[in-house]
Amino acid sequence: xxxxxxxxTEISVVEKEDVTxxxxxxxxxxxxxxxxxxxxxxxxxxxxxxxNSFDEQNEISGRYSWNFQKSTSSFNFTITASQVVxxxxxxxxxxxxxxxxxxxxxxxxxxxxxxx
Amino acid sequence: xxxxxxxxxYLITVTGKKLTxxxxxxxxxxxxxxxxxxxxxxxxxxxxxxxxxxxxxxxVPEGYKVSRKExxxxxxxxxxxxxxxxxxxxxxxxxxxxxxxxxxSGTRLTVV
Numbered sequence: 001x002x003x004x005x006x007x008x009t010e011i012s013v014v015e016k017e018d019v020t021x022x023x024x025x026x027x028x029x030x031x032x033x034x035x036x037x038x039x040x041x042x043x044x045x046x047x048x049x050x051x052n053s054f055d056e057q058n059e060i061s062g063r064y065s066w067n068f069q070k071s072t073s074s075f076n077f078t079i080t081a082s083q084v085v086x087x088x089x090x091x092x093x094x095x096x097x098x099x100x101x102x103x104x105x106x107x108x109x110x111x112x113x114x115x116x
Numbered sequence: 117x118x119x120x121x122x123x124x125x126y127l128i129t130v131t132g133k134k135l136t137x138x139x140x141x142x143x144x145x146x147x148x149x150x151x152x153x154x155x156x157x158x159x160x161x162x163x164x165x166x167x168x169x170x171x172x173x174x175x176v177p178e179g180y181k182v183s184r185k186e187x188x189x190x191x192x193x194x195x196x197x198x199x200x201x202x203x204x205x206x207x208x209x210x211x212x213x214x215x216x217x218x219x220x221s222g223t224r225l226t227v228v
Contacts, residue, residue, distance in 0.1 A: 033216075043204070045208075047216050096213075103164065103174065105161070108158035
């Protein structure tokens with residue numbers, strides 16, 4: 001069975017602080033994909049990044065960066081110099097290719113609140 | 117514009133009255149899926165489909181039905197809605213197992 005755990009329910013920061021969101025996953029598959037999505041107050045789900053299980057390189061996109069570590073089954077997400085517009089719920093998700101072809105498992109989400 | 121369209125956006129209904137939430141995608145995606153979102157529980161998968169006439173249960177399929185008669189459409193059917201199905205529902209589509217889902221704008225359903 002696959003599982004995604006986002007232990008942080010809510011994180012509150014002041015603008016310009018860095019914030020790191022934790023994501024720990026479980027799967028028996030060797031081939032899998034990890035994702036992060038953002039859900040702003042307007043409610044839509046916005047894709048941020050995809051990472052496959054064979055690529056452990058960290059990635060940076062503007063103020064966003066991701067740290068994938070297979071040894072600890074973690075795929076953490078950092079927002080550098082946070083802004084009010086970063087206030088949203090962030091979801092980590094896991095998709096495997098062999099266990100259940102269509103299943104896409106989300107974590108419970110982490111609410112990020114950035115205050116001016 | 118590539119998108120997933122679901123209707124209606126908002127729906128209030130009474131217990132036991134059958135309803136259908138429609139979902140359509142214009143990206144020729146094979147995979148489609150339905151999720152419900154509830155506070156503190158994140159997004160839970162209801163059903164998913166790999167292609168026409170191929171569907172499978174997700175984590176919370178009880179009380180729901182789906183059909184995939186055409187590639188672009190994947191309606192969610194509640195035969196006899198109950199108040200515990202009050203939720204925010206998302207339809208999504210994907211081009212393959214290596215890809216994430218593109219989500220619709222959501223349907224907020226209230227069952228009284």
